[in-house]
Amino acid sequence: MAPLISTRGLGKTYATPVLDGVDLDLLPGEIHALVGENGAGKSTLSRIIAGLTTPDRGSMSFEGRPYAPRSKAEGEAAGIHMVMQELNLIGTLSVAENIFLDHLPNRAGWIDFKKLQRDATEILTRIGMGDLDPRLPVEQLGVGQQQMVEIATSLWRHCRVLILDEPTAALTAPEVAHLFDQVRRLRSEGVAILYISHRLEEIRQIADRISVLRDGHLVTTREVAGFSLDEVVRLMVGRELGSADFTSGRSRGPVALAARNLRLGDKVQDISFEAHRGEILGFAGLMGSGRTETMRAIFGADTLESGQVFLHGNKTPARIRSPRDAVRQGIALLTEDRKAQGLFLALGIRENLTISDLRRVAATTGWLPRALETTQIRRWIDKLHIRCNSPDQGITELSGGNQQKVIVARWLFRDCDILIFDEPTRGVDIGARFEIYRLLADLAAEGKAVVVVSSDLNELLMLCDRIAVMSAGRLAAEFQRGAWTQDAIMAAALSGHLGTPAVN
Ligand SMILES: Nc1ncnc2c1ncn2[C@@H]1O[C@H](COP(=O)(O)OP(=O)(O)OP(=O)(O)O)[C@@H](O)[C@H]1O
Numbered sequence: 163m164a165p166l167i168s169t170r171g172l173g174k175t176y177a178t179p180v181l182d183g184v185d186l187d188l189l190p191g192e193i194h195a196l197v198g199e200n201g202a203g204k205s206t207l208s209r210i211i212a213g214l215t216t217p218d219r220g221s222m223s224f225e226g227r228p229y230a231p232r233s234k235a236e237g238e239a240a241g242i243h244m245v246m247q248e249l250n251l252i253g254t255l256s257v258a259e260n261i262f263l264d265h266l267p268n269r270a271g272w273i274d275f276k277k278l279q280r281d282a283t284e285i286l287t288r289i290g291m292g293d294l295d296p297r298l299p300v301e302q303l304g305v306g307q308q309q310m311v312e313i314a315t316s317l318w319r320h321c322r323v324l325i326l327d328e329p330t331a332a333l334t335a336p337e338v339a340h341l342f343d344q345v346r347r348l349r350s351e352g353v354a355i356l357y358i359s360h361r362l363e364e365i366r367q368i369a370d371r372i373s374v375l376r377d378g379h380l381v382t383t384r385e386v387a388g389f390s391l392d393e394v395v396r397l398m399v400g401r402e403l404g405s406a407d408f409t410s411g412r413s414r415g416p417v418a419l420a421a422r423n424l425r426l427g428d429k430v431q432d433i434s435f436e437a438h439r440g441e442i443l444g445f446a447g448l449m450g451s452g453r454t455e456t457m458r459a460i461f462g463a464d465t466l467e468s469g470q471v472f473l474h475g476n477k478t479p480a481r482i483r484s485p486r487d488a489v490r491q492g493i494a495l496l497t498e499d500r501k502a503q504g505l506f507l508a509l510g511i512r513e514n515l516t517i518s519d520l521r522r523v524a525a526t527t528g529w530l531p532r533a534l535e536t537t538q539i540r541r542w543i544d545k546l547h548i549r550c551n552s553p554d555q556g557i558t559e560l561s562g563g564n565q566q567k568v569i570v571a572r573w574l575f576r577d578c579d580i581l582i583f584d585e586p587t588r589g590v591d592i593g594a595r596f597e598i599y600r601l602l603a604d605l606a607a608e609g610k611a612v613v614v615v616s617s618d619l620n621e622l623l624m625l626c627d628r629i630a631v632m633s634a635g636r637l638a639a640e641f642q643r644g645a646w647t648q649d650a651i652m653a654a655a656l657s658g659h660l661g662t663p664a665v666n
């Protein structure tokens with residue numbers, strides 16, 4: 163079959179080469195997975211195909227004719243659309259306005275809001291989000307919902323080639339299923355889909371062919387059937403991953419954090435739980451189940467309506483009125499939304515890493531000798547395989563997954579007794595994911611209390627000693643390791659939405 167898009171000898175160099183000699187063919191009616199470690203060049207390749215970045219070397223063709231887009235608009239004119247890895251919505255505009263941003267329907271110069279909302283609802287219904295009010299400003303949505311809206315903005319257009327750069331990073335199983343339905347529909351219409359994901363299981367479900375990028379080189383393109391995941395990982399990472407045991411070597415200590423009857427709107431309804439030292443406590447649940455809101459409230463980022471938090475075994479409740487109070491009392495929170503809350507985009511890796519710790523650094527030495535600081539930063543860069551040119555490289559120049567690693571490292575850099583991680587491995591490749599699991603396991607083994615919120619159930623099953631399940635703002639169930647099954651956890655996660663009590 164003649165390819166829709168072909169790249170030949172494609173190359174791109176920033177400070178160093180990031181793509182080199184890439185030959186890729188996208189066939190009509192195929193879902194073509196693109197995998198590789200963080201920084202391998204997946205987004206760069208996608209951006210070149212979509213016209214957002216120009217290559218330094220090589221050429222492309224579209225249906226056999228030379229294709230060299232100089233802008234996103236030129237790519238779109240050819241029917242090539244891309245859903246970017248980073249969210250690109252405008253927070254103050256409504257869901258409907260974001261979906262139709264470039265193509266707002268108008269009636270004699272006026273926007274026809276009724277029609278806009280009707281059209282938006284139709285598209286949202288297709289991806290299973292028919293209940294979402296299209297008039298809401300997107301900044302009021304959670305990251306997962308924002309991601310669905312972002313996907314919706316591409317789905318309604320007529321396209322020949324659709325590039326999805328980690329579309330499911332913030333989605334849970336039901337949302338992924340809706341997305342896959344739509345992607346399969348497009349495939350049956352002859353669209354070529356380039357699908358980037360770090361969730362390899364997903365790729366086995368949805369993709370027809372797979373290409374592996376390593377260090378900017380396309381290592382192989384094959385049929386997915388008959389290609390084992392182990393082999394994919396080996397080609398991606400180029401080394402063995404080590405054991406996947408993240409639960410041994412720790413024992414449960416005293417309670418470090420006790421939440422009692424926390425309440426905040428309909429997202430946090432009477433939540434009580436305890437996190438122990440020497441333990442990893444997981445929080446499972448669907449997108450929007452209230453996990454993030456609960457953690458933010460504990461951290462003082464939002465104000466609780468009622469309820470108390472007890473720390474370190476104290477009999478009197480802690481006073482946490484701001485994140486600063488929380489950090490002072492030994493609580494760290496890694497937020498799920500790195501772009502809005504996590505990173506200081508104007509700064510380099512150095513500042514982004516050390517910013518949580520400036521006080522401690524200053525208190526112990528008056529000032530931290532830059533050379534010592536650099537040594538410590540390099541240690542984390544090595545440990546998490548953060549791909550960068552130097553500790554002072556601007557954070558926006560890093561690939562998405564490497565930005566996430568910088569935020570994780572920031573909190574590891576700081577010595578807190580209670581560490582809450584909200585989606586710590588979103589967008590992180592499998593090699594680095596294992597490094598992060600290992601670090602979390604080490605922290606628990608050192609006697610810290612570790613709380614992990616994750617939409618990736620496999621991650622929680624691998625890592626946690628206990629899993630609490632939230633559903634529709636309530637704590638639906640709690641399971642000890644050994645006493646859980648995937649089905650029981652899923653049933654509990656859905657229970658609040660179905661109006662039936664969860665069986666524990
Ligand atoms: N504007 C830029 N300036 C300098 N370097 C850049 C720039 N954009 C990307 N890079 C570098 O190019 C390399 C490839 O980045 P890219 O975003 O394509 O990786 P990726 O495979 O998408 O990774 P991830 O899985 O983390 O999203 C990275 O090392 C990144 O730091």
Ligand SMILES: [Mg+2]
Pocket residue numbers: 204205206247327561562563
């Ligand atoms: Mg990327």
